[in-house]
Amino acid sequence: MRLTTVGCSGSMSGPRSAASTYLVQAEDETGRTWNLCVDLGPGGHGALMEHLDPRELDGLLFSHLHPDHMADVVSLQVYLRYHPEGESGPLETWGPVGTAQRISDVCWIPDWAELQGQFTVREHTPGQAVSIGPFRIEAVPVRHPVPAFGFLIEGPSESRGEAARIAYTGDTDSCPSVARLADGADLLLCEASFQEGREDFVRGIHLTGLRAGELAAAASGPEWDDDGAPRRPVGGLVLTHLPPWTDPDVILAEARSVYAGPIDIASPGGRWSV
Ligand SMILES: [Zn+2]
Numbered sequence: 001m002r003l004t005t006v007g008c009s010g011s012m013s014g015p016r017s018a019a020s021t022y023l024v025q026a027e028d029e030t031g032r033t034w035n036l037c038v039d040l041g042p043g044g045h046g047a048l049m050e051h052l053d054p055r056e057l058d059g060l061l062f063s064h065l066h067p068d069h070m071a072d073v074v075s076l077q078v079y080l081r082y083h084p085e086g087e088s089g090p091l092e093t094w095g096p097v098g099t100a101q102r103i104s105d106v107c108w109i110p111d112w113a114e115l116q117g118q119f120t121v122r123e124h125t126p127g128q129a130v131s132i133g134p135f136r137i138e139a140v141p142v143r144h145p146v147p148a149f150g151f152l153i154e155g156p157s158e159s160r161g162e163a164a165r166i167a168y169t170g171d172t173d174s175c176p177s178v179a180r181l182a183d184g185a186d187l188l189l190c191e192a193s194f195q196e197g198r199e200d201f202v203r204g205i206h207l208t209g210l211r212a213g214e215l216a217a218a219a220s221g222p223e224w225d226d227d228g229a230p231r232r233p234v235g236g237l238v239l240t241h242l243p244p245w246t247d248p249d250v251i252l253a254e255a256r257s258v259y260a261g262p263i264d265i266a267s268p269g270g271r272w273s274v
Pocket residue numbers: 064066144171
């Protein structure tokens with residue numbers, strides 16, 4: 001299973017990257033490659049085209065409906081609908097309650113009948129995993145001002161004969177549910193929008209580099225534990241969703257101060273195999 005950080009700029013598109021857009025790929029037993037797009041922020045559709053033809057997508061997952069995570073669905077809709085080789089879809093699309101309405105609103109196409117050729121929308125149900133090709137996907141509610149989910153994506157390992165696990169936080173502050181999501185994951189794709197000492201007055205929205213590191217390290221404490229069940233550190237940490245005004249080295253140092261495993265800062269086109 002492979003992760004590509006197609007776009008990783010936090011809260012907005014930036015000078016070097018589209019906003020949150022991720023590609024998860026794996027092969028099934030027949031060798032056929034399956035392609036999942038996880039979030040699709042501003043600029044993400046164009047950046048995605050550097051990696052595949054968007055008509056090759058098998059699934060689209062929205063962690064939440066803030067525009068920096070979904071607004072380039074407008075580009076994908078046009079691409080699927082009006083490609084000169086013909087219309088493509090419908091693409092299996094998962095999101096929080098209200099996703100179909102949100103797509104309709106942002107595309108400015110009020111009649112869903114005009115969109116059903118491009119998207120089949122289903123809503124996340126906590127505790128109910130869904131399968132798309134070789135992937136098993138669990139959506140876990142996290143801590144953000146709007147309904148928001150992190151994803152645990154299981155798929156075939158590139159290096160061993162069992163399932164590998166990628167955990168993606170979406171947008172969240174520290175909470176026991178994201179701690180359970182990250183527990184022992186091979187790779188944690190973790191937002192780190194805030195910086196210690198800079199946004200300390202707002203809680204319930206985002207992680208800092210330090211809190212991302214604590215999550216990766218399976219730190220305990222009232223912000224992470226609810227039942228005292230033991231958790232395991234993750235195999236590797238990818239820090240993402242850093243806004244353009246943030247110095248990545250500061251966030252990296254925060255995470256490094258509490259997590260000893262491998263840490264990368266997401267970059268456009270960055271790839272990891274698990
Ligand atoms: Zn958000």
